Amino acid sequence: MKPLSCGIDFGTSNSTIAIDLNGEIRLVPIEQDHVTMPSAIFFQQANNKALYGRVAVRRFFDREPGRFMRSLKRVLGTSLMKQGTLVNGAAMNFGGIITAFLKHLKDGAEAQAGATIDNVVMGRPVHFVDNDPQADEQAQAELRTIAGRLGFKHIEFQFEPIAAAFAHEASISGEKLAIVADLGGGTSDFTVIRLSSRYVNKPDRASDILANTGVRIGGxxxxxxxxxxxxxxxxxxxxxxxxxxxxxxxxxxxxxxxxxxxxxxxxxxxxxxxxxxxxxxxxxxxxxxxxxxxxxxxxxxxxxxxxxxxxxxxxxxxxxxxxxxxxxxxxxxxxxxxxxxxIADDVRAIETSARACLQAAGVGPEAIELVILTGGSTEVRSVQALFRQLFPKAELADQNKLSSVGLGLGYDSRARF
Known part of the structure; x- marks a missing residue:
């Protein structure tokens, strides 16, 4: 049997995991019927047992004694990874905390698949940390180490906006020049890419990706x-x-x-x-x-x-x-x-990054035929207005805002492995 592969979108606000089962890429329901899970952990005070996702959020807001954590992705590449923190009086490092959260995702997917998952494509923002290549490299290295601890034998990375593009590609007729705007909890990332349903299983997409930019601003x-x-x-x-x-x-x-x-x-x-x-x-x-x-x-x-x-x-x-x-x-x-x-200054910074992506790709806004909006922050009215104003002639695709990155990482894992 071919080794199983998956795509993991470890998001600042929400996370997903997609697996390749018998050639079909699908998101795994990791909390009852939900295919997305809040990136949240609650450590119960009584025994420091970790609870995850919606359960963690509910226990915290029910005022159960313990320690609640969110936005752990933003710790990657920062000094907090080495400092660690006290959790109900016990010292913990953030690498261990993030490992526990992602293990919960992997265990759920393996239970659904009935087999061990050996290969993974991890999503990553264009920049974990703005204007600091060393911290950015460090963040990816930390995430690679964590994936290794989870038992993955082969670990690859993909930019999250590219993954979102892959999720939309299967339904595209003909070829379209698209810009993907992935506005998550922690970052806003952009990719200009040529898409076509004919490219879905193409292993090397380097020639189709015209430019990437990103800024550490999000929901x-x-x-x-x-x-x-x-x-x-x-x-x-x-x-x-x-x-x-x-x-x-x-x-x-x-x-x-x-x-x-x-x-x-x-x-x-x-x-x-x-x-x-x-x-x-x-x-x-x-x-x-x-x-x-x-x-x-x-x-x-x-x-x-x-x-x-x-x-x-x-x-x-x-x-x-x-x-x-x-x-x-x-x-x-x-x-x-x-x-x-x-949020006016933040929205202006998002616009600047989007325009920089167009400039790096060597195309003007009028050349864009499709705008793919993904991430919960694209729901904000002024953000929606920005993209309609920037690309008045383009078709806007904004379905599956919270799950398209994970699904696209699953498609990418099939193409790679």
Missing amino acids: NDFDKALSLAAIMPEIGYRTTYGSKNLEVPLKPFHDLAEWSKVNFLYTPKLIMQTRQLLHESHDKTRYGRLLDVLVRETGHMLLAGAEEAKIALSDVDLYDTQFDFIQEGFGIPVARTLFEEA
Whole structure:
């Protein structure tokens, strides 16, 4: 029997795995009937047992004691990989934590296949870390090491936007020049590529790929911008204290607005400093909410509120985000106009990267016949408007936003192995 191969999309927000079974590429349902799984882990306080995906998210929001983690992909290539962290009092390194998460995916796929999976194509962003080739190389090396620990005998990598293109290619009639915009939780990546259903099993696609670009901006950055603009001011952000009207330290608020940094805030030192400043605060109600969040370790719930508002504002002009865990009946209305102002610089950076991809490919926007939008962040209204404005004549394909990268990696694994 031919050794089994798979494609793994380890995403900042969601992850998928696709396997090749008897020549058919399909995504594996890894959580009941769900083929996507939130990239989240919850370590129960009682025994440090790890729970994954939707179960992890649910246990955390049910306020079960333990440690919740999201956006682990953003740790790759950074100093945090070596530092590690304390989980319910036990020292853990992030390599081990990411290995455990990806093992859960692989075990689920092997259970479905009834066999060991030897080969993998791992998805990767165009840049794990912007403007730092050494850190970028380090991030891929760390992910390769983790894949080796999982028992994969052959490990290859593919850029995520190229994988998304492969997922759409089978249904294309004729040949089309496409740009793929993959806007995930942590990065926005672009590829200009020639696509045709005739190329589906072509092993070497180098001549069809005209250019790749990417920028380390994604849905998590939108969450952060929205949180700082609309939510953190109600938690004491930019309030003042003392006789000299000094501004309160801003770093705790910025860290509270970033998924990968929240867990590092709950220290006795910061809680003590916040208590001391509260005595001199000119807005004890708002700044007191910061102390409450730190003491009760509810920073992730603040960010979840920002994410919830971001998603809702794709459909409504105003969303009332509820934070009953801070105070009964406490809500913050968030307007889409405020959200769009908050992310304007990020959207401009995404546009710059998309235009750079066209320039590197040596084509103008009018040459693009197909725009493939993938990743949850492409749902944002101002992002949609950007691509419609950039490519007014092109067909827009935006089906399977959360699963096309994983599926495309599965197609790539079949072609390679």
